[in-house]
Amino acid sequence: MDALRLPEGPLDVLCVGAHPDDVEIGCGGTLLRLAERAELTVTVAVLTGTPERAAESTGALQELVPGAKTHFAGLPDGRLPTHWEAAKEHLEDLARHCRPQLVLTHRVDDAHQDHRTLGVMVTTVWRDALVLHYEIPKWDGDMGAPSHYIGLTREQARRKVDVLNRHFPSQHAHDWWDDEVFLGLMRLRGMECRSPYAEAFHVAKALVEV
Template identity: 55%
Template structure:
């Protein structure tokens, strides 16, 4: 396995989620690792969320990437496909002002209709940006193979779990929400790339420069 890195220097990162907590559950370790290296400008964009959930997400964004900008749209949870044009317009509006170096996106193979729609539209707005499609564990059992891994250090992995519990108190009562589940998935992806912990992504398209 060849390890490839992102460019050094300031990096613009756009993390897009259908719902509050999607981003941090799926790629919180990656975001913490990027923030730790410094020089990261992050935008967290979320399609849905009631006021209390938005407040949780705003606080979480600052904890994961200090200085991050949080954007929200008041679209109906669980009904995004019925509002295709509104989702498209939201992403196009964001695309007109932001051309990030890296996008963290839901997966086109996700069983949740909201996640899947957002993922399908992102490449129609940002055609020349590296997109890492993240995975979200859920009862649907839709986890599959990933193509790309971001190793996450022990400290960052446990920090991710700590921040999820701290900032998303509204979700703690759910039967799938616990430290073991979050750490377990990162441990599995870590085994697959010969690290203790990692987060997994799918990359659909990448240009590999071998001329230097």
């Protein structure tokens, strides 16, 4: 399997999530990998969530990528399709000064309405960036066949889960919040790309320079 590589030098990354913990679950390991780069700028935009949940996410993100810039819109959880205009305006405002080379966000076919709305919306706001659509396990059973992978070491995978557990106590009561779920998915994706662990992404469009 030939590996595709991100460009050397400074890299601007934008992560967009519908809820606090989406970015951390969907691409927390990838952020740990990216944090190893010498020149990295990470911006995170989260569209819903209470101040308490935003504080959880901020703490987790600062541990994954120290210095990450965070933006929380505070829109109602589970209602993004009916708040389309406000969500779009928030992202358009951000785009006026945030021009990333790489964007990490939800899948366009995610079963959750908030995730799906953002997955589509983000590609209409940032048209010139490489967009990797991450996956989030859920009871809907909507996992598909990803097109791209980012390999993780065992240490990175377990650190991601440790960060999730320490920074999101509000989510511990959910039956889907489980070390085996998070590690199991990363191990499965790792097997698929011959890595100890991995996070997987869907890419709808990519420019290949030869």
